[in-house]
Amino acid sequence: GNSVTQMEGPVTLSEEAFLTINCTYTATGYPSLFWYVQYPGEGLQLLLKATKADDKGSNKGFEATYRKETTSFHLEKGSVQVSDSAVYFCALSQTGANNLFFGTGTRLTVIP
Amino acid sequence: NAGVTQTPKFHILKTGQSMTLQCAQDMNHGYMSWYRQDPGMGLRLIYYSAAAGTTDKEVPNGYNVSRLNTEDFPLRLVSAAPSQTSVYLCASTPRPGLAGGFKNTGELFFGEGSRLTVL
Numbered sequence: 570g571n572s573v574t575q576m577e578g579p580v581t582l583s584e585e586a587f588l589t590i591n592c593t594y595t596a597t598g599y600p601s602l603f604w605y606v607q608y609p610g611e612g613l614q615l616l617l618k619a620t621k622a623d624d625k626g627s628n629k630g631f632e633a634t635y636r637k638e639t640t641s642f643h644l645e646k647g648s649v650q651v652s653d654s655a656v657y658f659c660a661l662s663q664t665g666a667n668n669l670f671f672g673t674g675t676r677l678t679v680i681p
Numbered sequence: 682n683a684g685v686t687q688t689p690k691f692h693i694l695k696t697g698q699s700m701t702l703q704c705a706q707d708m709n710h711g712y713m714s715w716y717r718q719d720p721g722m723g724l725r726l727i728y729y730s731a732a733a734g735t736t737d738k739e740v741p742n743g744y745n746v747s748r749l750n751t752e753d754f755p756l757r758l759v760s761a762a763p764s765q766t767s768v769y770l771c772a773s774t775p776r777p778g779l780a781g782g783f784k785n786t787g788e789l790f791f792g793e794g795s796r797l798t799v800l
Contacts, residue, residue: 573723575723605789610793611793612685612770612791612792612793612794613724613770613772613789613791614790614791615788615789618788658723658724660724668714668726668729669724669726669789671716671723671724671725672723673721673722673723674723674724
């Protein structure tokens with residue numbers, strides 16, 4: 570079946586620190602992979618995505634590379650800001666599917 | 682620029698009561714879905730609709746859904762139970778989820794959620 574395993578949180582970092590949130594997946598075939606972000610008091614929004622192996626998704630300084638050999642899609646940012654404090658969800662979808670499979674979410678808090 | 686609107690934002694009800702969570706989108710999206718979000722569980726799909734007037738999977742016990750038009754997708758708790766305490770998220774996407782699914786878009790547009798507590 571399909572599943573997503575995310576790094577347990579919460580994660581607390583100082584401003585300008587390097588961020589990595591690990592995400593691995595189990596799926597048949599060639600899923601698409603996503604990172605969603607949920608800022609306090611807001612709905613989820615798409616942060617970045619990758620639709621095939623070796624693709625790199627990027628947005629707002631965040632990056633994630635689709636690694637089929639390690640079934641991973643780790644989220645990274647070189648220098649976090651207080652405004653990056655949010656909950657981050659890794660997700661996957663299969664071709665022809667009508668829903669996303671989400672990880673459990675990782676809460677990030679960035680302190681000044 | 683409303684996007685996906687959910688009401689109410691918060692609600693408390695007693696076991697056995699019924700209520701309806703409202704979801705509306707103004708983007709003319711064909712596909713709408715309901716997820717629930719629980720601590721340590723991530724998001725879990727409750728139900729989806731590919732287009733107005735269609736039902737696409739079996740509705741889980743304890744819930745009732747309808748899709749009379751493109752814009753609205755209410756979720757009704759028939760007889761609430763404490764296990765239904767959760768944050769309910771409604772989402773929509775312009776792709777109806779037919780062949781190709783989310784392969785090319787992948788972007789769900791979410792509402793802010795409805796936090797429901799069943800005592």
